[in-house]
Amino acid sequence: MGNGEFKKFIIYSLFLGVLILPMVGFPGTHFEAKRAFIVWGVFVGVLALGMLNQVVRQSSIYQKTLGGPQSFNRRVTKQFQKIPVRHWTLILLAAVAVYPLLANNYMVDVGITCLIYIVLGLGLNIVVGLAGLLDLGYIAFYAVGAYTYSLLNLHFGMSFWLCLPIGILLGAILGCVIGYPTLRMRGDYLAIVTMGFGEIIRLVLNNWDSLTKGPNGLLGMAKPSIMYPAFSNSGLEWATYSLKSLHALYYFILLIAVLTVIGVRRLDQSRIGRAWVAIREDEVAAELSGVPTTWLKLLAYAMGAAFASVAGAFFAAKLSYTNPNFFIFMESCIVLCIVVLGGAGSIPGVILAGVLLIAVPEVFRELQDYRMFAFGLAMAVMMVLRPEGLIPATRRKLGLSDIETDTIGELEESYQAVDSRT
Amino acid sequence: MDTSSFLVQQLINALFLGSIYALIALGYTMVYGIIELINFAHGELFTAGAFIGLIVLAALQKYGFVQTHFVLTLFLVFGMAMAYVGVLGVAIEHVAYKPLRNASRLAAILSALGMSIFLSNGMMLSQGVSDRAYPALFGLKGITIIGARITYGQVFIIILSLLLMVALNMFVNWTKLGKAMRATAQNQVMARMLGINIDRTIRVTFIIGPALGAAAGVMVGMYYGSVRFDMGFIYMIKAFAAAILGGIGSIPGAVLGGMIIGGVEVAWSAFLPSAWKDVTTFIVLILVLYFKPSGILGEDVSETRV
Amino acid sequence: MHTYYGNIHALKGISCTIPSGDIACLIGANGAGKSTTLLTIFGVQRAARGEIRFKGRPIHRLRPEQVAVQGISQAPEGRQIFARMTTLENLEMGAYLRNDKAEVAGDMEWVFGLFPRLKDRARQLGGTLSGGEQQMLAIGRALMARPELLLLDEPSLGLAPKLVEKIFETILEINKNGVTIFLVEQNAHMALSISNTGYVMETGRIVLTDSAAALLKNEKVKKAYLGE
Secondary structure, three states: OOHHHHHHHHHHHHHHHHHHHHHHHOOOOOOOHHHHHHHHHHHHHHHHHHHHHHHHHHOHHHHHHHOOOOHHHHHHHHHHHHOOHHHHHHHHHHHHHHHHHHOOHHHHHHHHHHHHHHHHHHHHHHHHHHOOOOOOOOHHHHHHHHHHHHHHHHHHOOOHHHHHHHHHHHHHHHHHHHHHHHOOOOHHHHHHHHHHHHHHHHHHHHHOHHHHOHHHOEEOOOOOEEEEEEEEOOEEEEEEEEOOOHHHHHHHHHHHHHHHHHHHHHHHHOHHHHHHHHHHHOHHHHHHOOOOHHHHHHHHHHHHHHHHHHHHHHHHHHHOEEOHHHHOHHHHHHHHHHHHHHOOOOHHHHHHHHHHHHHHHHHOHHHHHHHHHHHHHHHHHHHHHOOOOOOOOOOOOOOOOOOOOOHHHHHHHHHHHHHHHO | OOHHHHHHHHHHHHHHHHHHHHHHHHHHHHHHHHHOOOOOOHHHHHHHHHHHHHHHHHHHHHOOHHHHOHHHHHHHHHHHHHHHHHHHHHHHHHHHHHHHOOOOHHHHHHHHHHHHHHHHHHHHHHHOOOOEEOOOOOOOOEEEEOOEEEEHHHHHHHHHHHHHHHHHHHHHHHOHHHHHHHHHHHOHHHHHHOOOOHHHHHHHHHHHHHHHHHHHHHHHHHHHOEEOOOOHHHHHHHHHHHHHHHOOOOHHHHHHHHHHHHHHHHHHHHHOOHHHHHHHHHHHHHHHHHHOOOOOOOOOOOOOOO | OOEEOEOOOOOOOOEEOOOOOOEEEEEEOOOOOHHHHHHHHHOOOOOOEOOOEEOOEEOOOOOHHHHHHOOEEEEOOOOOOOOOOEHHHHHHHHOOOOOOHHHHHHHHHHHHHHOHHHHHOOOOEHHHOOHHHHHHHHHHHHHOOOOOEEEEEOOOOOOOHHHHHHHHHHHHHHHHOOOEEEEEEOOHHHHHHHOOEEEEEEOOEEEEEEEHHHHHHOHHHHHHOOOO
16 A cells, blocks of 8 residues: 555546546536536545555565465366365255245246347357357347247248247257358457347348338237146136136246256266366367367357247247347347356356346346446456356366466566555 | 439438438447447437437427527537537446456446446436427528438438548647557557557547437437436447448448448338338348458458557 | 577577677577567567566566567567558557657668668558568568667578568668677578577577587587578
């Protein structure tokens, strides 16, 4: 602690003031001093906390008692890993199973939305987390599932169960179509192209009025229904039970989510999963080791798309309504946030992040508007401080937190270490 | 309108649109050239420029400044928007990109994306969700060339864009700092060995690139009469397509790409249903990235390192 | 001046001392660690152990830009010229740290005097120059900083013998102007013929240290590196 840090703090605060005061202070034509200064105050407060934290970490007292700064992340992770997975799973399952009985309708609805996003997150986890392909247009597959069910059900009266595999197939095909041009592309270009594809899909859905009724969306799809044998006056016959009630839908999506978790976990632990991780870590090396990268990358897209498609079909059925505006780029970002913040490649991480991102803002309704604001910042900050995410994947760390071993990289690390001590 | 007027009109529109795209694309290309990162937040910087321009303009208008000191108004509006966004650009670089300079590309991209989301939502929260109107500065008066109409506003924007691009060119080719920027973009390690402070060079890049984007933002706000917190998105895609098309990392490439994309968009709107014109841009982008990712004036982006 | 360093991985505990005004050379086979040595001096690679002193001051913890400030210049492996900048601009970049415009202009004339071919190509892009010209440009650029110590990494690499001779003559002339030179070379003969001191490096270690003249007559050196 010393003058240097304090001076930095003052300079940074002034910078923040310059940046925040005009934007926040002038929503109209007059300066709203109170609002602007409060926001500024909040940011300065956060800055102060951050700098204080850094100062404390580097002070000799902290070093002696709690150990070096590097180990904080690892120690938190280790705590998580101490509790056996089985306990977590049982607790979690019990909680979600019981949940609808305890909560009111609104909360059950929130729960459903949460579970949908968890399914989406797990699907994107395959593409981004396991295979390392930064797909920014993932929401397109969600849309495919939704619109497939909507169109088939509205025009041909096809049942949900029939539309589901068709949606999955279409999603997988679209996944391959989108994936194919990106096979040889580097990270940033891949991101842009997938983003472009996502937008193209949305624009097509929005503009192709004759097919999709454009921005009006499609209305009136039937809920999924189950046939079951029942006794009646004329003997044994099939009765239908329509999954109309919120509780029924909740348990349905819960089932889907559980199956997704199992599916993703199986993939993760299979040879395919390991091959994906190999591609993620070092594609050239993987290819040289005989890994069929082309096929596997397409498979990753296809599988991710399949899960999204299922979620989409459910979504359309639940609302009995779908609309292109549900599938904007921001939605892709939300799902990506869930995966990245939770920990790419980590199933419990995605679940936790899904709950945080979706459920918490619903509970604390005042925070709704601030949701993406906070999570955008969180994503950037996460990359700097804890790229493995909240609950890192236990088997392999995503190469995010590995410092590239080029000479300047190591040099910077050592210089930073030296600088921070002066 | 006969054919020649029609064509001239399209040309004017293309030049106008192309200049704006070129300015934004320059921001992308400069940043990518020097740190090999797509600055996803650039679209938001563009929007921020538009908003600051609006704020300054509204304030000046309140005091009747606009009528009396028209040129000074323009100067202040653009100047302050560019200055603000320059500062914002440096701040973003310092917080979200600099710490990740040696980390994996994925981490840097995600950080950039996060910043983009953070900024656009920030603007939504502070400025509101709906469109905000820009006070009209130029009106509809204009001149007519060969039967085609060009407003004074368009003339101003085209000339200003040209001036900015010329200024950039002069900076990059004739000043020591500008050359240092080029050197750093080509071979970072060697530049360091010559004593060039790359932190400073990168910072300057993050002032100039975003500032140009901000100027484009003010222009768009002025011309179309409104700004919205999410207007950056579509411009970002188009400008990015322009930068890639012209060859990412190449400054003349960005200008060329901007003009081409502007031209394509105008041509499409002239003859085909304009609802789909954005789809065209996306498709152009994907095609370019697939067939010739190095672009027209493409340079080999993987530099030799010591 | 003195330089000492020890380094794990590529350089296993080597020690050198280069007196001011001398030409010292480091010879050895490919992959022996010669380039790594120069990079470590410049701070591009970091010495895990040991220290490097320049004119009595430790420089091993400095970043490359700071090393350049100390008065050290390098024409690195692969030449590393800025391909999309002109010859003139490359030379200007060499003088980046300097503020004395008149002197810089004078030095540029001197460099053109040493390498007349560069003057012909003054406005050409660096990438269009031939290998030999690029080497001249790399050295010239390094000289533009008016360094006290010039590090040269394999100046003869890929050049025709006549050109190699010319370059080494020029190196001698540069040294006569008061620049201390430390060069690493595969071409042992040429290197030793112009140097005062020689170090022989093998797999990261210095195995032989002597005056260049003595090394030229050394039987082991003759057999391994001089092809006799």
